[in-house]
Amino acid sequence: MKFFLDTANLDEIREAAALGVLDGVTTNPTLLSKQVGGDDFKKILKQVCDVVKGPVCAEVVSEDAEGMVREAKELAGIDEHIVIKIPMVRNGLKAIGKLSGEGLATAATLVFSPSQALLAARAGAAYVIPFIGRLEDASHYGTDLVVDIVDIFDNYDFETEVMVASVRSPLQVVEVAMAGADIVTVPPKVIDQMITHPMTEAGVKRFLEDWQKLGAKI
Numbered sequence: 012m013k014f015f016l017d018t019a020n021l022d023e024i025r026e027a028a029a030l031g032v033l034d035g036v037t038t039n040p041t042l043l044s045k046q047v048g049g050d051d052f053k054k055i056l057k058q059v060c061d062v063v064k065g066p067v068c069a070e071v072v073s074e075d076a077e078g079m080v081r082e083a084k085e086l087a088g089i090d091e092h093i094v095i096k097i098p099m100v101r102n103g104l105k106a107i108g109k110l111s112g113e114g115l116a117t118a119a120t121l122v123f124s125p126s127q128a129l130l131a132a133r134a135g136a137a138y139v140i141p142f143i144g145r146l147e148d149a150s151h152y153g154t155d156l157v158v159d160i161v162d163i164f165d166n167y168d169f170e171t172e173v174m175v176a177s178v179r180s181p182l183q184v185v186e187v188a189m190a191g192a193d194i195v196t197v198p199p200k201v202i203d204q205m206i207t208h209p210m211t212e213a214g215v216k217r218f219l220e221d222w223q224k225l226g227a228k229i
Contacts, residue, residue: 012188015066015196017176019046019055023199024062030202035066037140037176037196039096039120053089060090068118068138070096071106079106087115094137096120099127104134111135118174125159132164132171138194143187144177153177154186161191181205 013034016027019042027033036059043052060067067090071082079102083095094116097103107117111134118138119131123146128139141160143153160173172193178184181204184195 012192013194014202015068015174015194016202017042017196017198019043019059020199021046021055021058021062024059027199027202028062032202033063033065034194035068035094035196036063037068037096037174039068039070040072056086056089056093060092063092065092066094066116067092068094068096068120070098070120074102076102076105076109079103080109083110083115083117094118096140097136099131099139104130107131107136108134111137120176122160123156125156125163128160128171128173129163132167132169136171138172138174140174140176140196142177143175143183144179146177153183154190157187157190157192165191 014032015035015037016024016033017037018024019038024036043055047055056067056069069086071079073079073082079097083106086095087093095110096118097106098121099119107119110117116137118140119136120140122128122139122141131139139160141156143156146153146156157173157175164171174194174196175187175192176196178195178197178201181201184197184201184205187195
């Protein structure tokens with residue numbers, strides 16, 4: 012499974028890249044607004060692409076299909092690694108179909124049902140992005156959605172990848188990995204939580220204490 016980082020903060024992205032586990036980045040208007048003002052978001056996206064050298068998702072904000080397509084082409088011009096995130100609504104589906112037909116990579120975001128994912132894949136989306144955390148906020152088991160989408164895509168050999176978002180814990184990462192998700196996009200704190208385990212820290216401390224008793228050097 013590939014790991015994307017859900018942030019627009021360059022320092023966080025560079026740190027994840029240094030860990031050797033970073034395959035891509037997802038951004039959205041909210042994340043970008045925390046980092047930049049005005050047209051500076053284009054500069055930030057370009058810098059992110061230069062660091063990641065892999066897929067970097069940037070989201071349109073128009074509500075009509077024509078506006079989405081126009082914005083998508085503007086965003087795609089920033090760097091070859093840009094993937095266009097488009098909300099899974101009626102006009103979004105129209106935009107996905109048109110952009111995919113022109114060879115631009117799209118990601119259907121805010122997916123909350125298998126039927127939405129199926130339509131997005133059929134329209135040519137490179138990725139579908141189910142939001143499992145928000146589903147669980149509404150008392151639905153988010154991993155069930157991932158299982159259903161993966162099963163459907165396997166049935167019909169869709170090339171569309173399943174990128175799970177709204178992930179809030181290491182346990183959710185493990186669950187969606189077991190469900191067969193292609194990608195998980197997580198905030199930096201989840202990566203930190205996945206690395207850390209109290210038994211690992213205790214083991215390191217014990218080994219170092221024993222080595223100090225030996226008085227040797229490597």
